Amino acid sequence: MKRIFTKLSVLTFLCFLFINSAFAQDITIRGVVSDGADKTTLPGVSVLVKGTQIATQTDATGKYAISAPANATLVFSYVGYNPTEMQVNNRTVINVELTSTSQLLEQVVVVGYGTQKKIDVTGSVATVKGEEISKQASTNALSALQGKVAGVQITNSGSPGASPTIRIRGVGSVYGSVNPLYVVDGVWYDEISFLNPNDIESMSILKDASSQSIYGVRAANGVVLITTKQGKGNINISYDGYVGYQKVTNQVDMANASEYATLVNEQAGTTQFPDPSQFGEGTNWFNVIFRDALQTSHNVTVGGSTEKATYNFSLGYLKQEGVVKRNDFERLSARFNGSYQATNFLKLGYNAAVQQNSTADMPGGIIYKAFTAAPVVPQFYQDGTYGDPNDFPIGNATNNPRAQLDFFKQNSKNYRVTGNVFAEVKILPELTFKTSFGGEFGQAEVLGYNQVYVATVAQRNDISQLNITRGDTRNWIVENTLTFDKLFGDHKLTVLAGQTAQRQKFYELSASARNVPFNSDGDLYLSLGPIDAANPRTITDKGALATYTSYFSRVNYAFKGKYLLNASIRADGSSKFSGDQRWGYFPAIGAGWVISQEDFMKDQQAFNTLKLKASWGKVGNAGVPANLSTLLINQDPKFTAIIGGQPQPGANITSIVPPLTYWERGVGTDIGLEGTALDNKLNFELDFYEKRTEQGIFRIPVLTSIGLDDAVIIGNQATYRNRGFELSLGYGDKSESGFGYNVSGNFSINNNKVTKTVTGANPIYSGGASSTGGQLSTRTIVGQPIGQFFGLQVAGIFQTPEEVAASLQKSAKPGDFRYVDTNNDGAIDAKDRVVLGNPNPKYTFGLNTAFNYKNFDLAVDLQGVAGVQVYNANKGLRFGSENYSKDFYDNRWHGAGTSNTYPSANIGGGDNYKPNSWYVENGSYLRIRNIQLGYTINKALLSKWGAQRIRIFADAQNAFNFFKYKGFTPEITNTSPIESGIDNGIYPLSATYRIGLNVSF
Incomplete structure (x- = not known):
């Protein structure tokens, strides 16, 4: 019995020893580390056995392997993610999802x-x-x-x-x-x-x-x-696509045919249209050239990595119709990139697109043409021929925009x-x-x-x-x-x-x-x-x-x-x-x-x-431009001389340049x-x-008295300054119920100024496209912003001939602009021009929000600018009997006491066309830039379908806009800083409505 008990004691001791050794022995743990949000694997994640120096990193595919005691704790850490601790508990496979910090x-x-x-x-x-x-x-x-x-x-x-x-x-x-x-x-x-x-x-x-x-x-x-x-x-295969349409927002209301006929009578001072009411609504030329435009995009991406290589390929197709008919854009793109760890010290890679x-393309100026086209003219006559403005008592200053669209043929192609x-x-x-x-x-x-x-x-x-x-x-x-x-x-x-x-x-x-x-x-x-x-x-x-x-x-x-x-x-x-x-x-x-x-x-x-x-x-x-220091010779026809009864071409130097020009600092x-x-x-x-900006390059006019015609000095002659303040704020949190949100906003102030020119206060005038008669509507001068609006200050509208007779503008008529004699010299001339506005926004701001609850996500973005002006040149570009906006018709002067803010229909006559404060409008706006609602299919269905992620969404972009500007949009693109903010028939703003799908496998 004693012998049996001794054997049992030894056996029990050996069992306990074996069990203790088993728990103390290191085991190999393997797994994959991925992003908890989009499930993509994470390379380079640090994996540490807590309390030791034993560590490793995940490879290019997010995989790791490490030896540790069966009762150890592993610490996973990665830049931009919250550190995560996992108890081994004798497990040999531990997959981890890290959450973004x-x-x-x-x-x-x-x-x-x-x-x-x-x-x-x-x-x-x-x-x-x-x-x-x-x-x-x-x-x-x-x-x-x-x-x-x-x-x-x-x-x-x-x-x-x-x-x-x-x-x-x-x-x-x-x-x-x-x-x-x-x-x-x-x-x-x-x-x-x-x-x-x-x-x-x-x-x-x-x-x-x-x-x-x-x-x-x-x-x-x-x-x-x-x-x-x-x-x-x-390997991951994803598809991102959407289909939607664009629609013109804030379309400018134009005078209808009856209203237009009334205005033409007022402009001419005669009854060119005995019965304006007979024309009714007439032709809305914006409706003729605009459309609801289709937009669709499809993108497929294949990517992944192995222990030594990464690879990614994408193929994209985009078709975007313009809101102007026949103005279409189509793009096909492909991108390849990859890398290969050839040895432990050599890595090779490429990127290609x-x-x-x-x-x-669309005809140049088609927006302006539709703005000015006469609504009394039909798009087509009953016999199918084009409506002709020359068939009406309005002269030939307008055209038929539909004919312009139909016979314009130009295509642009780019390969890259x-x-x-x-x-x-x-x-x-x-x-x-x-x-x-x-x-x-x-x-x-x-x-x-x-x-x-x-x-x-x-x-x-x-x-x-x-x-x-x-x-x-x-x-x-x-x-x-x-x-x-x-x-x-x-x-x-x-x-x-x-x-x-x-x-x-x-x-x-x-x-x-x-x-x-x-x-x-x-x-x-x-x-x-x-x-x-x-x-x-x-x-x-x-x-x-x-x-x-x-x-x-x-x-x-x-x-x-x-x-x-x-x-x-x-x-x-x-x-x-x-x-x-x-x-x-x-x-x-x-x-x-x-x-x-x-x-x-x-x-x-x-x-x-x-x-x-x-x-x-x-x-x-x-x-x-290169070679600014080259002296240019101009062989303009006006330099031609008649010698012996025969014309002989001539030439002249039209630019003065310093001996050396260089980049701006x-x-x-x-x-x-x-x-x-x-x-x-x-x-x-x-x-x-x-x-x-120091030693800025720009031109300065030169007096023709020195013997050069239309000459300019070109060189490093100016200093410009932008000074401002920026603020960015963001707040995000997630509740235990699964509701998460992130709100971020930004606000900026910028003040632009010309602080120095070599020639002192000699300004640069530009913006000539903004009005008739060669008038220039912008000025750049020391102490003021680049490209500020410059012109006459309107004090009101002449109401009667007596007011005109008592004024400094003897050639004016009732209904014309009454200008301010700003320098009090007893005359209205170019010396009375003053600063009218600034095309450079002083304030820019944005608010971006993101909300998610369970499988739903919602994003709302707002954006805007303030402290900026726009020059509405559309109101002043008049050469004859162009149409007028409905706003002008409702507020115009058409008799004593009818208006002291808007001129008469004769806006293109006399000095009314000169750049002035009436053309300058508030360019501030607030826009709901984007609203997007998405839904992600739950994981249970995804596993059945073999997908990692399926998300459907619907959104609206630029659907809500708030501004006081009388044109399509105060958001005006101009390439030249000295002609910025001038609206001369810009492409209209459009809202985009889409439904889309994101899928990954």
Whole structure:
């Protein structure tokens, strides 16, 4: 018995020993780490055995493997996500979903030639995620930024396929380019119309000079860095598509036919239409040329990664009809990118995009033509012929817009191939060399055919003509960088050194031929037209070539994560300039203090993070015409002399240039405060900045008394300044019931001013297209904003002949504008012109909200501008019997006492057409930019269907607009800063209504 008991005791001891050893023995745990929101796998996630130094990282597919005790705890951490702890509990497979952190300052942002944590950035950099961009009904990614970034003004054009204009912290040039530099996956571009918004992972906007200066001579107007989507995790196939339509909003009401006939009688002072009421409503020409336009988009993406490689392919198709009939845009795009870890020290990769688009163009000025066309004229007569204005007693100042649409034939096509290849070599763990070669190959073609036709007396063409213009773009860029990144105890040091070489080449060929026969198939060739004295063939060409070479360096230093220093310098050389001015040098420095890391902040509860930052830098603008220092000879026909009875061509110098011109210099300072509070639910950023353009290039008129006709001085002669304040706020939270929300807003103030010109107060006048008679409606002068509106001040309307006789305007008539003698010299002339308004917005703002509850999500975005004026040139461009708006008809002067604000129907007569305060209107607006409601199918159904995510949505963009402007929209796109804000028949604003689907497998 004793022996048996002893054996049992030994056996029991061995069992306990075995069990204890089993629990103490390490096991291998495997799993996948993914994003808790979109379920995509996450590479590079740190996996740590808590309380030890044992750690690993997830691979390119989000997979990991680690050995740990069966009772251990694993800690998963990743930048931008909340750390997560998981008990092993003897499990060998543990999959983890990480939730995104609300700690904005811990997120990684893209900066020039690299990335940084937001907390480490000393400049002003704003980031917009690709998912926010794709939620907008925008064919161009820039449009989706509207109202989302403080200090960034986006002005959209309603024309299909058109690129919006973007101004970062105001306008800093008159003669040079005012557009930012775009860098897509490391390749430089002047615009990004070729880019499919669905392909974008994130966009970073560099707003201050210190963050921009690493791009040197191309950075004066800001830099937009774009990263496209990369493959990650297991293979993923997604489809994003929508269908919708666009509808003109705020369509201007025009006088109907009876009202128009009344106005024509009043204008002529005679009864041209004995019975105006007989015409009734007549023709609404806006209804003739406008339509509800279809818009559809389809995008398919395939992406993923393996242990050593990533891959991503996308294919997109977009068709957008314009709200003007026959004005259509179609785009087909494809993008490929990938990378391969060839060895443990060598990584290879590529990015490539192919895009083709075509546009059925619309006739120039068709909007204005519809605005002015006579409503008494029918679209067609009963016999099917076009209604002819010459059949009515209104002269030939108007036309039939339908005929203009029907016989206009012009198509534009663009082909583009862009991308780059790169290699990264890990020389040492902390030292990386990267080389990249990229470029752009593009071809643009415009084919216009004016066929033989007869529509009306004035609208006809007796000789056909074919015009073809073809432009070729051939750009390339090579960049080499060396990056040292190391942590020395409390010191973190990152040093970048690099070199860039690039070439930009453009060539354009234009040709035309007469009497080319019409071909209904659209196959038109110049050779089909004859060549003789009556049918000359014309061929012209032009081109531009610019090369750059650059060297740059940057140092980022941080001590204990609370004292930050950033310093950089770039040297740029360009073939566009000569002599000592061929090279420019652009230094920058920034400093930051993370106050929340200080010991005296540890016990406070107000802020989770708080950082003070300041920066200064220099940038350049080489976007000015090359060879400005070339003396030009003009062979204008007016210089022809008659010698011996025969005309002899002459020439004259029409420009005076300094011996040397060079790029414009920008100098900027920025002071900011940013942080998070309320358990990281609230984030904020405040910035005060000054952006100054020095040695700006622009023209100054020269007196003809020196012997030059229409001469100008062209050179570096001005200084412009933008000074302002920006505020961004965001708050987000999620309740236990599953209701989550995020509300963010931004507000900006910007003041633009010309602070210096070489010639003192000698102004630049422009805006000549805004009125008849060669009048100019804008002025740029020292002490005032660029392109401010300038003209006579209206005091009221003359009511009686007696008022006219007692005034300074003896040639006026009752119903004409009564102007103010501002200088009290007893005369009304050009000396009485005063400042009428500012086309540069003082205030810009946006409010963006996102709500989600269970499977539903809702986003509402608002956007607007204030403190801005618009010049409504449509009211003053009158040459005869054009139509009037209904607003004018209702408020016009048509007899003593009827109106003291609106003139008579004779608005185009006398001095009424001169630029004045009546044409200048409030350009402020508030717009509900986007409303989108979505529903995501629940996971149970998804697993049955084999899908990861299915979401359906419906949205409305620009459906609600609030403004006082009398035109279609106060959002007016103009390329020239000195002609900004002038409405001369702009494309109307439209609302877009869509339903769409997002699916991923």
